[in-house]
Amino acid sequence: MAESVDQLLARVALGDQAAFRALYAASAGRLLGVAMRLIGDKARAEDALQESFVAIWNQAGKYAAHRAQAMTWMTAIVRNKAIDSLRATPKEMPLTQTNDDGEESSHDVADHNPGPLQSLLERCADERLRHCLGHIEESPRQALLMAFYDGLTHQELAERLATPLGTIKAWVRRGLARLQTCLQGAEA
Amino acid sequence: MNYQRPELRDRLASEYVLGTLHGQARARFEKLRRQDALLDAAVLAWESRLMPLAGSVNSLAPSPELFTRIETRLGFRGKPEKQGWFAWLLKPAVGWVAAGLFVGVATTRLVDTIIPAPQTAQVAQLPASYVGVLSDPQGKAGLLVSSLRHGRTVDIKQLQPVIPPAGQQAVLWGLPKNGSAPIAVGTLPKTPTGSFTLPATSEVLFAEVGQLGVTYEPLGALPTQPSQPWAFIGHCGKFWM
Structure with a gap:
């Protein structure tokens, strides 16, 4: 019987290279999808995945100590590496930019059709999370999903959604607080 | 900022995991997290809450040579296994x-x-x-x-x-x-x-x-x-x- 990702990662924590190969085979496709969604460029997404697997090997012992779900732990590593890459080189031009002569130019607001994000949420296998996000008002929910799936900062969300920065921060803060309350209620 | 306030720690952890912290705030948070077990625990809790969202993203097959690059980076190639003996x-x-x-x-x-x-x-x-x-x-x-x-x-x-x-x-x-x-x-x-x-x-x-x-x-x-x-x-x- 094939070993689960949790079992493989536990063996990786003991320095087992064969388990590391099996772990990569079992998870790299999903994890590269996560990096690609954030970065939007396959070569850079693969660089982020490479850095992630180096970190997974080096930090697997630490994972063993806190016993998170292996896929949760690895996905968080990949998202962090991808966000670092994204912050170093954003995938799209900002809404306005200033050139060397001090002239400000503007770009069109990026397409933020809620359809694809909503369908990603609907495909989420975690029913509680889907339910709780579904109960957040549409605009804060949209901001949370864009932040999660597209890796946008508050400022970038404000530009994409053509909404004041203060409002965006309040949406994100309130959205996360409501999500936490709902998820904790479901746990109780 | 007073990072000892539980509600502030939790809010920063949630925004860090969501990804909305910008460059400097993000780097500062990561440094704090390494020194503060409670902050680290808050991050882990938010990762458990939010990471299932990533499961609905389409998979993408990595290039065949990527794993070789990883093994080379880790020094596996040409060396005995870490626990071989x-x-x-x-x-x-x-x-x-x-x-x-x-x-x-x-x-x-x-x-x-x-x-x-x-x-x-x-x-x-x-x-x-x-x-x-x-x-x-x-x-x-x-x-x-x-x-x-x-x-x-x-x-x-x-x-x-x-x-x-x-x-x-x-x-x-x-x-x-x-x-x-x-x-x-x-x-x-x-x-x-x-x-x-x-x-x-x-x-x-x-x-x-x-x-x-x-x-x-x-x-x-x-x-x-x-x-x-x-x-x-x-x-x-x-x-x-």
């Missing part, structure tokens, strides 16, 4: 301690025969210790346990993952040679290698012990007798001549 040494797990002691004695005698005495002294350097190799119910090697004869620390190395079910801890027991009830020695560390302090010296605790065992017991004070079947069990030997 260990895996080889431990294949016949049951009775390994006896075999190891035999090999130790035989090697020392052989060395005595063929190498002059001054060099022999350099070969036999292992300090007097109690050593156990514990196997799972299938006979596969599970744990190495060792403790200096007059020390008060037990060192543990997991040879396969030791994962107690939720709400339970892995408890190490000494099984006296005379068949009397097992004695709880302590709780195993959660890490692949680690140690814990003994209530008395090894010599006091293990001198009359023939076997060591591990059971998974409810969290809390050590039980007075095992309530569960052996998750791991094996012989305990005295590693001195």
